[in-house]
Amino acid sequence: SYVLTQPPSVSVAPGKTARITCGGNNIGSKSVHWYQQKPGQAPVLVIYYDSDRPSGIPERFSGSNSGNTATLTISRVEAGDEADYYCQVWDSSSDHRGVFGGGTKLTVL
Amino acid sequence: EVQLVESGGGLVKPGGSLRLSCAASGFTFSSYSMNWVRQAPGKGLEWVSSISSSSSYIYYADSVKGRFTISRDNAKNSLYLQMNSLRAEDTAVYYCAVADWLNWFDPWGQGTLVTVSS
Numbered sequence A: 001s002y003v004l005t006q007p008p009s010v011s012v013a014p015g016k017t018a019r020i021t022c023g024g025n026n027i028g029s030k031s032v033h034w035y036q037q038k039p040g041q042a043p044v045l046v047i048y049y050d051s052d053r054p055s056g057i058p059e060r061f062s063g064s065n066s067g068n069t070a071t072l073t074i075s076r077v078e079a080g081d082e083a084d085y086y087c088q089v090w091d092s093s094s095d096h097r098g099v100f101g102g103g104t105k106l107t108v109l
Numbered sequence B: 001e002v003q004l005v006e007s008g009g010g011l012v013k014p015g016g017s018l019r020l021s022c023a024a025s026g027f028t029f030s031s032y033s034m035n036w037v038r039q040a041p042g043k044g045l046e047w048v049s050s051i052s053s054s055s056s057y058i059y060y061a062d063s064v065k066g067r068f069t070i071s072r073d074n075a076k077n078s079l080y081l082q083m084n085s086l087r088a089e090d091t092a093v094y095y096c097a098v099a100d101w102l103n104w105f106d107p108w109g110q111g112t113l114v115t116v117s118s
Helices: none
Strands: A008-013 A020-025 A033-037 A044-047 A061-066 A069-074 A083-091 A097-100 A102-108 B001-009 B008-010 B019-027 B032-039 B045-051 B058-059 B068-073 B078-081 B091-101 B105-108 B112-116
Touching: A008 A020, A008 A069, A008 B001, A020 A102, A044 A061, A044 A102, A044 B105, A069 A083, A069 A097, A083 B045, A097 B045, B001 B078, B019 B091, B019 B112, B032 B068, B032 B078, B032 B105, B032 B112, B045 B068, B058 B068
Parallel strands: A008 A102, B008 B112
Antiparallel strands: A020 A069, A033 A044, A033 A083, A061 A069, A083 A097, A083 A102, B001 B019, B019 B078, B032 B045, B032 B091, B045 B058, B068 B078, B091 B105, B091 B112
């Protein structure tokens, strides 16, 4: 089965840039989607199709995907960005299934 | 405004059954595929099941295959998850989510907690 690997935690100072990686075998050939989840809340889609932003998501959020790594980049980080972030793909190699990364806790120092 | 409201969660003994519902409003329910995603306490997200707009295609995670059944009633704008032979490891918040078929999930409901314990 397809596995997505994220770092458990990332820390960044306010105003700096945070980068959260998502590793997977040839993930560059798949479409990667990213979700933000704050404590006690449902996840919210922040990036789809590797780098597209849904309406209402700040331009500070961007994404890229190549080779074996996809990256969510948050520029000019704010305190309100502190949350868990999950990457997700669809694996259709053997059977259709959704796959989530283990999640990354973003801490704003 | 899109609204997804899950219900049906609660405490159930191992081996028991539970039926979750997700009431949808604010969009053309019959045109969208739907999913269930769960999150065990303090853990990450786990995809559970997907159903296409007309119920023609249904997929399950290996962890629930043969025990859970996803269904929908487009006339009632509702999504369901029948959960049988429940185990302690099924304890989680269960979210329903609208899907771009075989792509992303957006938006999500607020979730309903299922606790499997004796």
